[in-house]
Amino acid sequence: MSLTNLIIILVQAGILVNLMLMAAAYMVLAERKIAAWIQNRVGPDRVGPWGLFQSFSDVFKLYLKEDIVPAAADYRFHALAPVIAIAVAVTTFAIIPFSGPLVEIDGIKYGLVMAPNMNIGILAVLAMTSVGVYGVALAGWSSNNKYSLMGGLRSAAQMISYELSMGLAIIGVVLIAGSLNLIEIINVQTKGVWFIFLQPVGFILFFVTALAETNRAPFDLPEAEPELVGGYHTEYSGMKFGLLYLAEYANILASSAIMATLFLGGWDVIPFLDDSTILGLAPNSLPLVLLGHVVFLSKAFALVFVFIWIRWSLPRFRYDQLMNLGWKVLLPISLVNVILTGLGILFLQ
Amino acid sequence: METPNSRMFARLTDARGRLETGRTDMPQIIIDGRSIEATQGKTIIEAALDSGITIPHFCWHPALSVAGNCRMCLVNVGSHKKDTDGSLMYAADGTPIVSWIPKMQIACATPVADGMIVDTTSEKTVLAQNAVMEFLLVNHPLxxxxxxxxxxxxxxxxxxxHSKGQSRFDEEKVHKEKRVELGPNVMFDGERCISCSRCIRFADEVAKQPVLSFVQRGDKVTIRTFPGTQFDSQYSMNxxxxxxxxxxxxxxxxxxxxxxxxxxxxxxxxGCARGCNIKIGVMDNSVLRTEPRTNMHVNSYWMCDHGRLMAPSIVNEDRLSGPMIRSNGVLTASTWEEAISAVADSLKGLKGSQIAVIGSAHASNEDNYALARLASDVLQTSNLDYVKHNDHSFGDEVLRVNDVSPNAIGAHSVGLTPKSDGHGIDHMADRILRGDVKALIVMGEDLGSHSVALAEAAATVDTLIVLGTHNSVTAKQANILLPMNSWAESEGTFTNMLHRVQRFEAAVTTADTSRSMAQNKMSxxxxxxxxxxxxxxxxxxxxxxxWRIVAQVASALGVNWPYTSSSEVFQDLAKNVGAFSGMSYALLDAHQGLVLGKASSPEPAGVVYESHVMKPQ
Amino acid sequence: MANITSNTESQRLNFWEKLYLPEIARGLSLTLRQMFKPTFTRRYPEERWNPEGSYRGRPVLVLEEDGERCVACGLCSRVCPALAIEVRAAETQDDKERYPEKFEINMLRCIYCGFCEEVCPEEAIVMSKDYELVFGSQEEGIFGKDKLLVPVAQLQDRLEFLRQWR
Incomplete structure (x- = not known):
């Protein structure tokens, strides 16, 4: 790897990370705005036009807040937990294929994707989300607070329980696409139909488990305010809290992007047909790639909207209900889904 | 004189003679179905009150003559109906048939008679009460x-x-004078007056200053003082x-x-040795007014204006606050600990004969007892006494007596008198000037009220320890000044000139007491x-x-008394002083005070009549 | 145990309800519809609300041309469940004989129940429309006569409401 290559990759990573964190910060604003609309309120509208700079103000506020570490906390892990959380959340974006490459320098193509054509792409995603639990569990444990610990434990149990169904939900897609490479999976959908139509049950399963994995309502038990104060981030303040908070939203965005990739055809514009022939643009031509970016992000953010919409519509599960759903409902369904998909492929091919 | 009442009384007497239902000296009457044994000669309202039944009334007062002009106490009076053969008649359900007197009678002026049946709750009575109230309210301003x-x-x-709650009177009410000063202490509002004549009868019969009278007639009637006079009796405020x-x-x-x-x-x-029972009205921890409390053994229903007006100022004005020690000739504020130990230090080296103790006829039995005990048990001095306060212009025939201190008998009884080898207050000034007395302890007293000589002599004592309530001359002369709760701030007892020990509760709180902890009355x-x-x-x-200051001084001198409350001091007093034996706060409360030496045979309490009840309590 | 009627969740729900998904969709559609409805809240300091006469804002004393109506009877003080009102009377040579020498409402104690207004025999204390109460200290929260007296002209809505409905 040349030095130019390295610099370019660093710049690329910088752009991506900042874009994603910005997106996560704006999702906080979106969350508040949508919550307000659903509750017939106005929502934040003080900072900037329509309150658009609210996110910056929030982040500045968090930077200026005192960073409080509880006296009895394990300060090393207390500091490490938010770093793990945000790092894992951001790393996931390295694998997500936003669209084709945008520029070519020294014969190497660069786009928003850090690691295109990673042949175990989807496994990497699963691996990353699994590591994500460490952040939450560590935060809960190191705070030395019963509520935080409870939140961390719940989170760990919940993530492990739902990871299983999530993995099985993906298997259907992988079986049909015949690849673990995310770009390959999108390419299959670009030429054919989106997998949401072939794998509707798989999509719903993945969506539900994604809600649980990202600790979103109605599965937000780890931070259930009425019982656990704030859950694992009770003892966090200032930018450490900010990092945990941003990591949550980054995870939502990552999950949405992966769902867009796996089930909604990634950057594909039209569900059942090949875009390039319909739009009359050469495959991987710059206009189509740019359009692809827009389409991909639109799909991802549409799913983010659904995440938020669900949060302000559905009440929280009870812990036993959560576990029942995960193990007794979702897991059997996902197993049946895998078997039926396998049988379908066996008989149709 | 033949009046309707006396004619009816004669009729009832005849009927009783024929009925032969019981003893003639204790007439049996029935009020509202309750059989009551009344005393011959009492009126229905008195007999009812004795049995705990209150018949509504305005003008009647147990200590005043009967006027019978408010008509509020109208009741239905009758007797058991008899058949032609003389047998008593009963209704089918076994209840007696009553032959009611056609017109209603006023309970305040109708004497009881044997066999009388009185009804105070029937529809007829209620209608009458409603009607009377309606008339009274016609011109009473809202x-x-x-x-x-x-x-x-x-x-x-x-x-x-007893009223219907609405008025049928649409016309304008009669206007009269609203702010008439009948005397220096009493303001009269003619519009509010319901012409019950209680004040007129009080002025005539109790205050013996018959200057009030009704003037005009009908709805123009009002009360005036006789031209050229004012109602300025010493009892006017009653x-x-x-x-x-x-x-x-x-x-x-x-x-x-x-x-x-x-x-x-x-x-x-x-205010004086009569010890009139009073109620102290307190708001925001300051005394606003006092009013008499019924005690038939002492003051019946009254108190004098002097006592009424003086009591708030005793508590509120010119008071001491915070202990002080004289250093370099100037009294300077100190802490209680410093002051108490300064007292102990000044007393430690002295012989008993070099110390003199002066108690107070203004302080309670408890305080005086503690002081007397300090003098005899701890300081071992024989020189103890108290100051007598006699004002020969103060007494009168009603309540006031010449002794203007509330507890002279008490101070004497608890032992504040010079021992055989000691010297009393009359020789104190000489002894001090001769240099026999090195330390003088004065409690609650201005020595100037005894004699100028004593006050001047006290200033020359080496150590003048003053437990004082007010900023008196003696307090200003003190070497060590220990502010003391006044009577209104303490729980305790006074012994009046009839040797009756009477209890008072703390009405005002100081830094030493708390309203809720001491279970004071609270608004x-x-x-x-x-x-x-x-x-x-x-x-x-x-x-x-x-007594707490005294106990603290005793403790600083090495003698610990286990007193935590006034009642414990009094228990100790009742145990050690013969005249008080058998007394306790509970017994004093139950009998409205007990006479010294007669705790085992108290007078009957009787029914206590209060003219009006304090609803908010 | 036999006569205990069980009423579990699964017994109460029908098949479609047990599936959850249709019900979730129903719930989501409800919130989605809410998003397009007009807002109830307002941009407060710019858009102010003018309450009706029935509104119970901070209690005030009615000030007539010839002084306050209050006669310092203390009934408001007595009825106040929060002990917010303190009244001290003094004598005046006017017809009404007494007036409040001191009238203080501790706005930190006041709970806006309106009992003072209801009990007032002179219609002298009424609930105003004033809902903007800001103070920087506990002492500032105690309103004296200077802040409480409001000219009768400004209280017409409330007085009209009281006359009509009380």
């Missing part, structure tokens, strides 16, 4: 919001209990209490507080106020109970 009587007003109370409405109000108290804003504590007037605001409420920030003087 200015309860302004009127000081509101909250303890008999008319207001009866308007709730008419304010007995006035059933707010027509007579106190010029001194006017508008200071609503009745319900004050707490009323049972106490004893410190709603006292109960629920918080320290940051402005009205709660009344004066709480830094003074202590007299």
């Amino acid at each position: 200015d309860c919001p302004i009127c000081d009587e509101a909250g303890q007003c008999k008319l207001q109370e009866y308007a709730f209990l 008419v304010i209490d007995i006035c059933p409405v707010g027509a007579l109000t106190s010029i001194d108290f006017r508008f200071k507080a609503r009745v319900w804003e004050m707490s009323f504590t049972d106490s004893v007037c410190p 709603r605001w006292d109960k629920f106020g918080a320290p940051n409420d402005r009205w709660m920030q009344g004066v709480r003087r830094d003074c202590r109970l007299g």
